[in-house]
Amino acid sequence: MEAEGLIAHDVLAVVLRITGTVPSVLLWQRAREPQDGRWALPGGRLGAAEDVEASVRRHLAEKVDLAEVAHVEQLSVFSDPHRGPAPRRVATAFVGLVPSDADPAVPADTAWHPVDALPPTAFDHGDITRAGLERLRAKLSYTNIGFALAPEAFTISELRRLYAAALGHRVSATNLQRVLTRRGVLVPTGTTAAPGPSGGRPAALFRFSERALRVTDPFATLRPPSCDPSGSS
Amino acid sequence: MEAEGLIAHDVLAVVLRITGTVPSVLLWQRAREPQDGRWALPGGRLGAAEDVEASVRRHLAEKVDLAEVAHVEQLSVFSDPHRGPAPRRVATAFVGLVPSDADPAVPADTAWHPVDALPPTAFDHGDITRAGLERLRAKLSYTNIGFALAPEAFTISELRRLYAAALGHRVSATNLQRVLTRRGVLVPTGTTAAPGPSGGRPAALFRFSERALRVTDPFATLRPPSCDPSGSS
Numbered sequence: 001m002e003a004e005g006l007i008a009h010d011v012l013a014v015v016l017r018i019t020g021t022v023p024s025v026l027l028w029q030r031a032r033e034p035q036d037g038r039w040a041l042p043g044g045r046l047g048a049a050e051d052v053e054a055s056v057r058r059h060l061a062e063k064v065d066l067a068e069v070a071h072v073e074q075l076s077v078f079s080d081p082h083r084g085p086a087p088r089r090v091a092t093a094f095v096g097l098v099p100s101d102a103d104p105a106v107p108a109d110t111a112w113h114p115v116d117a118l119p120p121t122a123f124d125h126g127d128i129t130r131a132g133l134e135r136l137r138a139k140l141s142y143t144n145i146g147f148a149l150a151p152e153a154f155t156i157s158e159l160r161r162l163y164a165a166a167l168g169h170r171v172s173a174t175n176l177q178r179v180l181t182r183r184g185v186l187v188p189t190g191t192t193a194a195p196g197p198s199g200g201r202p203a204a205l206f207r208f209s210e211r212a213l214r215v216t217d218p219f220a221t222l223r224p225p226s227c228d229p230s231g232s233s
Numbered sequence: 234m235e236a237e238g239l240i241a242h243d244v245l246a247v248v249l250r251i252t253g254t255v256p257s258v259l260l261w262q263r264a265r266e267p268q269d270g271r272w273a274l275p276g277g278r279l280g281a282a283e284d285v286e287a288s289v290r291r292h293l294a295e296k297v298d299l300a301e302v303a304h305v306e307q308l309s310v311f312s313d314p315h316r317g318p319a320p321r322r323v324a325t326a327f328v329g330l331v332p333s334d335a336d337p338a339v340p341a342d343t344a345w346h347p348v349d350a351l352p353p354t355a356f357d358h359g360d361i362t363r364a365g366l367e368r369l370r371a372k373l374s375y376t377n378i379g380f381a382l383a384p385e386a387f388t389i390s391e392l393r394r395l396y397a398a399a400l401g402h403r404v405s406a407t408n409l410q411r412v413l414t415r416r417g418v419l420v421p422t423g424t425t426a427a428p429g430p431s432g433g434r435p436a437a438l439f440r441f442s443e444r445a446l447r448v449t450d451p452f453a454t455l456r457p458p459s460c461d462p463s464g465s466s
Contacts, residue, residue, distance in 0.1 A: 006239035006240060006241055007239060007240060007241070007242050007279065008239055008240070009240050009242065009312075009323055046240065046312065046323070048314065048321070049314055050314065051312040051313050051314065052310050052312040052323075053312075074309055076307055077285050077307060077310055077325045079242075079279065079284040079285045079286075079325070080284050081281065081282055081283065081284065087239075090242055090279070090285075090323075092310045092312070138448055141375075141448060142374075142375040142448060215371055215374060215375060
């Protein structure tokens with residue numbers, strides 16, 4: 001029924017966490033038709049009294065402790081008329097990020113799956129998952145979004161592992177430290193990590209200077225050197 | 234009526250063009266209730282057989298020659314339950330960019346308005362316009378999106394004027410040329426502009442190396458120097 005052009009509106013969340021050498025995504029297994037047995041993204045119907053941001057938090061809270069989700073942002077609208085069985089549903093998808101040291105409890109039907117070995121996914125949820133991962137990869141290059149993947153404090157070696165896993169390619173620890181320090185994203189905590197079993201010099205610990213998203217490739221490069229930042233819009 | 238949770242879905246477009254020293258947005262004046270006389274963004278109802286991308290192009294084509302719109306991208310979903318009168322409508326908003334040298338014909342009810350002096354706007358279309366401008370400003374710092382604001386060929390002085398108008402602050406022509414050249418965004422055409430009325434040395438003309446959006450703050454900085462790009466994902 002599309003009488004009067006009315007359409008059901010869903011929200012969906014691609015919740016990503018780096019575990020080991022690849023990102024994992026939080027999926028739950030459907031236990032009824034359509035797509036019985038397939039794995040779906042957390043989400044559900046937009047309620048009458050909420051906007052999509054409130055709705056995705058309400059639905060996510062059924063699957064994971066929201067306090068463990070360090071960042072949530074809108075990804076994109078998925079609206080192919082044939083993306084699911086009738087009646088038509090349009091979905092607003094979000095990306096959520098959980099730090100690597102968090103291990104939130106999840107319901108029995110829900111599990112983390114490595115994105116390079118997804119189980120059979122429901123509807124277009126595999127495509128939406130891949131779009132979420134692409135968004136994360138892009139934002140790692142021009143924002144401080146790594147704060148939402150990393151523990152509160154970490155060594156450069158640990159951070160390099162997280163970036164390499166998220167990006168899917170090798171990352172130089174030296175370059176990573178230089179780029180993120182130059183951008184004011186990374187600051188030393190002044191402490192060191194406990195030495196590993198093999199001993200050696202204790203590694204310095206770092207933290208992200210902010211734990212809210214910002215673009216780090218600075219507008220400042222486009223400003224004249226004498227420009228007073230307080231005078232700009 | 235929100236029986237069964239069905240909601241009308243609209244698409245809206247924030248079409249921006251730099252004219253003079255500020256961006257302008259394309260608005261049309263409503264000629265019936267609700268919001269009679271107020272100015273609205275181009276858009277309309279999502280059709281049964283189209284996705285939001287096809288829909289926004291169909292609705293935009295009623296107001297402006299699509300061939301003049303150099304770039305269109307999804308902005309965000311606007312879904313406040315009280316953003317308009319009942320029945321509820323959710324909108325997927327897009328940003329569209331028209332180069333400064335284009336002057337497409339528009340219908341009698343439609344006009345360009347400077348974003349710093351908007352007429353009374355309909356519903357939440359003023360907020361959506363401001364969100365579209367913020368998206369453009371952010372992307373100027375980490376993508377090649379300037380290609381969609383600029384003519385095919387331009388002097389650095391002309392490009393500086395476009396960036397300053399879009400960003401709303403002063404921009405150094407020297408820094409702009411250095412940053413965009415280093416990122417491989419800007420290339421000389423090998424020709425010069427016709428001298429102005431005051432004569433002087435003819436200015437070199439440049440063009441954007443690509444006319445499709447890409448992130449220019451390179452992933453490469455996170456790769457080890459010896460990394461073979463073809464071996465990365």
